[in-house]
Amino acid sequence: MVAVTSADNQDSGQSRPVSASEPCLICAHTDWCFQVFDFKGDLSKIICGRAQPGDTPDDWECSGNAKDGRNIFVKKGYRRKRRKNRQYPELIRLAPSPQTNIPGWQNVVVPLEQLSKGHTVRLKPGNPGGEALYEVKKLELGKRSGANCLVAILSAKDSLGGTLEIAASEIQEIVTSDPDTGAREQFIEYYYSEELKVVRTQWSDRRLVYPGKKNKKVRPWHQVGDSWTEGKGKREFPLYRESDAKSAIRRGEMVFAVAGEQAADTLAGLGLAATTNQGGETGASQIALDLAPIFQEAAISSKAAPEVMFDAEQEPEVEPSEHNVLKPLLVIWGDNDPKGSDFANELHKLCLTHRIPHVILDPLLVWSGMPKKGDCKDWVDWCRSQSMSDEEILIRLELAIEAAIDSAEEDSQYRLQRNNWNAPTSWKGEIGKWIQSKEGNPYWQPCCN
Numbered sequence: 239m240v241a242v243t244s245a246d247n248q249d250s251g252q253s254r255p256v257s258a259s260e261p262c263l264i265c266a267h268t269d270w271c272f273q274v275f276d277f278k279g280d281l282s283k284i285i286c287g288r289a290q291p292g293d294t295p296d297d298w299e300c301s302g303n304a305k306d307g308r309n310i311f312v313k314k315g316y317r318r319k320r321r322k323n324r325q326y327p328e329l330i331r332l333a334p335s336p337q338t339n340i341p342g343w344q345n346v347v348v349p350l351e352q353l354s355k356g357h358t359v360r361l362k363p364g365n366p367g368g369e370a371l372y373e374v375k376k377l378e379l380g381k382r383s384g385a386n387c388l389v390a391i392l393s394a395k396d397s398l399g400g401t402l403e404i405a406a407s408e409i410q411e412i413v414t415s416d417p418d419t420g421a422r423e424q425f426i427e428y429y430y431s432e433e434l435k436v437v438r439t440q441w442s443d444r445r446l447v448y449p450g451k452k453n454k455k456v457r458p459w460h461q462v463g464d465s466w467t468e469g470k471g472k473r474e475f476p477l478y479r480e481s482d483a484k485s486a487i488r489r490g491e492m493v494f495a496v497a498g499e500q501a502a503d504t505l506a507g508l509g510l511a512a513t514t515n516q517g518g519e520t521g522a523s524q525i526a527l528d529l530a531p532i533f534q535e536a537a538i539s540s541k542a543a544p545e546v547m548f549d550a551e552q553e554p555e556v557e558p559s560e561h562n563v564l565k566p567l568l569v570i571w572g573d574n575d576p577k578g579s580d581f582a583n584e585l586h587k588l589c590l591t592h593r594i595p596h597v598i599l600d601p602l603l604v605w606s607g608m609p610k611k612g613d614c615k616d617w618v619d620w621c622r623s624q625s626m627s628d629e630e631i632l633i634r635l636e637l638a639i640e641a642a643i644d645s646a647e648e649d650s651q652y653r654l655q656r657n658n659w660n661a662p663t664s665w666k667g668e669i670g671k672w673i674q675s676k677e678g679n680p681y682w683q684p685c686c687n
């Protein structure tokens with residue numbers, strides 16, 4: 239890949255709101271409208287919150303609605319680049335559709351039967367201390383009102399101190415939030431199938447309380463009979479959101495391969511098809527291996543589709559190829575760290591072997607402010623913090639994918655070029671050179687016979 243540094247991308251200004259110095263070209267206001275630039279820096283689109291399709295300057299036309307209802311205007315004569323390449327879609331268009339089964343965080347609740355030393359508890363009404371919280375110091379068998387029972391020895395959590403011995407049955411609940419900060423322990427369940435899931439547990443303030451001084455605990459679970467057991471079990475985990483990914487490929491759309499369920503769900507939240515594998519980035523090969531047959535199916539069904547002739551006068555926004563040729567694409571988006579680039583490279587190699595059309599998204603090309611170890615969730619969170627609409631986020635992503643394909647094409651162009659220079663190079667363990675035949679086809683000539 240062509241390396242893109244954050245400096246290169248600092249002010250590519252792929253999109254920005256209108257401002258006093260850059261008022262909206264459609265409605266002339268200085269706020270609420272949004273300009274989209276292509277990677278050459280040309281203004282290509284305006285999402286205008288005020289103008290109606292009829293009242294545009296002569297060189298602009300309305301091309302549709304953003305999801306939030308604002309009209310989208312394109313410069314007349316401006317067309318996104320159409321690619322003529324077997325491998326890539328002609329136009330990079332994300333096709334969001336509502337995705338279901340996106341899990342949410344739930345509070346960890348510890349049932350009273352699991353009461354033990356160290357728990358923070360609240361007492362039933364009528365007991366001393368009102369709403370005060372106590373920590374369990376000890377549990378022992380004792381007698382209360384003449385009957386044997388479990389007795390809890392508690393100490394008040396507040397600085398006024400004091401201890402209390404009370405029948406455990408007087409405890410109302412085990413409190414799983416931090417009384418000082420309100421931070422909570424939470425979990426989220428990522429279902430891979432009805433019988434297989436991954437559970438991630440963490441404190442809302444990301445405190446380091448899990449084994450190995452980690453700020454989270456991520457574990458696979460499997461169902462045995464009616465109950466869940468921690469561990470992978472004997473069945474193979476499918477990919478996460480596998481059926482979304484496969485349907486998108488069959489429709490000829492883009493699928494994102496990311497590291498981690500949270501990243502996949504973030505993109506699913508935008509209506510995109512995204513997948514990952516259980517067990518972390520080192521198992522990334524599963525993504526290519528499981529999706530390869532579906533990509534091959536799509537390739538075969540495209541070839542089988544009849545060629546349709548299109549009238550030159552036809553409405554230009556209609557993409558002829560989209561109707562009969564499927565060009566699904568795997569967009570590989572690893573985290574912004576060495577593990578993330580290993581993940582991308584591993585997938586890249588397997589995609590080449592299995593002929594999966596793919597492109598690697600450089601995290602810094604998507605967003606120059608991507609933090610170390612950052613992923614698409616960090617980016618989408620940042621976009622939302624800038625009050626970007628989903629529409630705006632998707633346009634940014636389309637442009638980033640387009641740029642990634644450009645750089646992959648330039649890269650392979652460069653390789654071809656280098657081959658044409660007749661420079662000695664090695665191929666399949668042999669030193670020789672690539673020479674261009676009269677017909678323009680490269681052929682290999684070893685240096686020594």
Ligand SMILES: [Zn+2]
Nearest residue numbers: 262265271286
């Ligand atoms: Zn405007």
